[in-house]
Amino acid sequence: MALYIIPLFIIFIFVYAGFKGTDTYGAFVKGAKDAIALIWDILPYIVAILVAVKLFEASGLLMIVCNFVAPVFEFLGIPRELAHFVFLKPFSGAGSIALYNEIIVLYGPDSYISRVASIIAGSSDTVFYIATIYFSKTNVKKLGLAIPIALFCTFFSAVLASWVCRIF
Numbered sequence: 722m723a724l725y726i727i728p729l730f731i732i733f734i735f736v737y738a739g740f741k742g743t744d745t746y747g748a749f750v751k752g753a754k755d756a757i758a759l760i761w762d763i764l765p766y767i768v769a770i771l772v773a774v775k776l777f778e779a780s781g782l783l784m785i786v787c788n789f790v791a792p793v794f795e796f797l798g799i800p801r802e803l804a805h806f807v808f809l810k811p812f813s814g815a816g817s818i819a820l821y822n823e824i825i826v827l828y829g830p831d832s833y834i835s836r837v838a839s840i841i842a843g844s845s846d847t848v849f850y851i852a853t854i855y856f857s858k859t860n861v862k863k864l865g866l867a868i869p870i871a872l873f874c875t876f877f878s879a880v881l882a883s884w885v886c887r888i889f
Contacts, residue, residue: 759858766857770849774812783808798883800834803841808881810841811848811872818842833886840882845875 776846777783787804794804806824810817821842828834848871856864 723849732796734851763854763857766853767850770853771813774816774849777812778809778816797880798887799879800837802828802834802881803838805877806838807841810845812850814847814850817847836886837882840885843877844878848872848875854882 787808791801791804795801821838824838825835863868
């Protein structure tokens with residue numbers, strides 16, 4: 722049944738639009754046109770965050786920070802081996818996926834470290850990328866506590882993932 726949900730939903734949209742007399746093709750073209758303008762508007766913000774992430778990694782600062790906080794992570798239950806992953810996840814989606822793959826290959830899919838990494842990968846997202854996208858298109862320019870709260874929640878999800886995997 723799950724295979725048919727999306728096709729049925731699309732058919733429903735076309736049937737509903739037909740009853741309402743909506744030009745579905747014209748609406749689609751207008752949406753695509755608006756999407757191109759949106760991409761053009763947010764491109765500088767995306768480039769800026771990607772350059773900052775690469776500089777943070779390439780400078781070696783990320784490894785220094787990870788080595789510094791690894792004992793604190795271990796105290797909270799996060800394995801030392803995941804310090805780099807926990808730090809990279811809020812910054813880079815592609816980088817964290819590559820690191821996640823390395824963790825699975827290195828430690829095996831059923832290991833404690835891999836299970837914790839799996840929960841972290843599924844329970845958090847790239848905070849800075851998402852904030853860049855969302856806040857670049859709004860009038861909100863003072864982020865206030867949005868990013869610190871998102872980072873805290875990301876970190877808390879890593880701690881909670883470690884505890885859950887330890888219990889189960």
